[in-house]
Amino acid sequence: MSWLPVSRDSDFPIQNLPYGVFGRPGELHRVGVAIGDQVLDVAALAMAGALEYPECFVARSLNTFLAAGRSVWQQTRQRLVQLLDDGGARPSVEPYLVPMADVLLHMPFEIGDYVDFYSSIEHATNVGQILRPDGEPLPPNWRHLPIGYHGRAGSVVVSGTPIVRPTGQRKIGKASLPTHGQSQRLDIEAEVGFVVGTPTSLGSPVAAADYADHVFGVVLVNDWSARDLQVWEGQPLGPFLSKSFATSVSPWVVPLEALEYARVDGPAQDPSPLPYLRRGERAGLDIALKVSLNGTVISRPPFAGMYWTADQQLAHLTVNGAPLRTGDLFASGTVSGPQVDQRGSLIELTWDGDQPLALPDGVIRTYLEDGDVVSIRGSAPGVNGTTIGFGEVTGQILPARGSR
Ligand code: MN
Numbered sequence: 001m002s003w004l005p006v007s008r009d010s011d012f013p014i015q016n017l018p019y020g021v022f023g024r025p026g027e028l029h030r031v032g033v034a035i036g037d038q039v040l041d042v043a044a045l046a047m048a049g050a051l052e053y054p055e056c057f058v059a060r061s062l063n064t065f066l067a068a069g070r071s072v073w074q075q076t077r078q079r080l081v082q083l084l085d086d087g088g089a090r091p092s093v094e095p096y097l098v099p100m101a102d103v104l105l106h107m108p109f110e111i112g113d114y115v116d117f118y119s120s121i122e123h124a125t126n127v128g129q130i131l132r133p134d135g136e137p138l139p140p141n142w143r144h145l146p147i148g149y150h151g152r153a154g155s156v157v158v159s160g161t162p163i164v165r166p167t168g169q170r171k172i173g174k175a176s177l178p179t180h181g182q183s184q185r186l187d188i189e190a191e192v193g194f195v196v197g198t199p200t201s202l203g204s205p206v207a208a209a210d211y212a213d214h215v216f217g218v219v220l221v222n223d224w225s226a227r228d229l230q231v232w233e234g235q236p237l238g239p240f241l242s243k244s245f246a247t248s249v250s251p252w253v254v255p256l257e258a259l260e261y262a263r264v265d266g267p268a269q270d271p272s273p274l275p276y277l278r279r280g281e282r283a284g285l286d287i288a289l290k291v292s293l294n295g296t297v298i299s300r301p302p303f304a305g306m307y308w309t310a311d312q313q314l315a316h317l318t319v320n321g322a323p324l325r326t327g328d329l330f331a332s333g334t335v336s337g338p339q340v341d342q343r344g345s346l347i348e349l350t351w352d353g354d355q356p357l358a359l360p361d362g363v364i365r366t367y368l369e370d371g372d373v374v375s376i377r378g379s380a381p382g383v384n385g386t387t388i389g390f391g392e393v394t395g396q397i398l399p400a401r402g403s404r
Contacts, residue, residue: 001014011389013387017033018033019042020108021108025104037099038100039097039099045096056068066327109195110327111153111156112325114153117148117308117330119307119332120306122343123334145316148330156248157247161248164399165370166245167183167400168233170231171228171232172184184228185347188225188291188368190222190291190335191220191334193249195216199326200318205319208311208314209280216253217254218285218390219253220376220390221329221332225242248395249393261382262287262381263286266283279311283312292377293359293374298357303332317330
């Protein structure tokens with residue numbers, strides 16, 4: 001229990017303590033920690049001498065802290081718990097609490113490389129059935145390796161950033177030739193992202209067992225996707241402009257340490273993966289996602305069932321010796337469960353528009369329309385029945401710009 005009252009339904013009890021970058025409008029950006037409905041100004045706290053490593057926190061991004069490594073992450077977390085738990089520390093900490101409602105939350109870290117996987121067997125099967133109705137839904141490599149692609153780091157944006165509808169080449173209806181114009185099948189992908197702290201050097205693979213030495217924490221991701229562009233451009237090298245226009249992340253990075261009680265065994269894997277892909281004990285995370293469209297919940301994807309876990313993804317993306325950089329982000333791929341209302345994308349929820357969603361206000365949706373607001377939330381179990389929340393990643397669709 002903290003001396004600071006935190007409501008039971010808050011995403012940010014003392015067991016969570018996620019890190020972000022914040023400031024009141026016009027103020028310098030600096031590192032803060034969420035607790036209840038407040039942001040603890042850890043930059044000011046460190047400058048006042050109550051916290052070590054001020055250079056990690058008087059900073060416009062989390063990168064210095066991320067690069068400092070696991071023992072600094074652990075020490076800092078222990079110290080923050082102590083300061084927020086011990087009533088004696090209250091007078092020296094309370095002046096550094098800022099109401100979250102008064103601040104802007106900025107991009108929490110400077111993105112290094114961005115990789116997106118495709119690790120839900122339900123999602124991959126659904127999309128395979130929709131796009132290749134006469135073929136095998138899963139490609140032959142799917143159960144042997146976590147399929148992924150390198151995304152565009154420069155268009156990863158923080159929650160709240162408006163999303164301009166992309167234009168590009170696509171074939172409309174049964175047209176045999178493409179035209180250039182705005183995407184008419186703009187979609188979402190509800191995902192979970194992993195933020196790399198400790199870097200590696202070129203030529204040094206990371207073992208799955210060392211994953212927690214390199215990954216600092218977890219964010220929510222919306223991998224906005226233009227399905228019409230994707231279908232036309234995707235063969236043979238995979239997604240390109242259909243994904244690179246924008247990817248949104250939540251502003252609070254939840255440390256892996258806060259998710260210790262959310263660890264679960266991933267699903268059984270058949271065939272057994274190659275030795276470098278052997279999964280660790282309880283390498284899955286029981287994160288319940290909730291996707292809302294214009295305020296109505298349209299899906300509740302369960303992350304716990306993901307076929308490939310984050311330790312396997314990290315081992316795979318470095319197995320060829322590709323180095324990790326501080327701030328690298330790797331996302332899970334769309335999270336979908338076996339139930340219809342657990343699908344994490346509109347292409348699945350509406351079966352590519354064949355089965356429109358009827359929202360309670362009488363509105364019908366296949367794909368996103370201009371003005372639509374999509375919000376993804378997430379929560380995981382914490383110690384003693386507490387809830388570790390992720391806040392939200394949200395974005396509104398703005399009309400396309402430029403040539404039609
Ligand atoms: Mn994706």
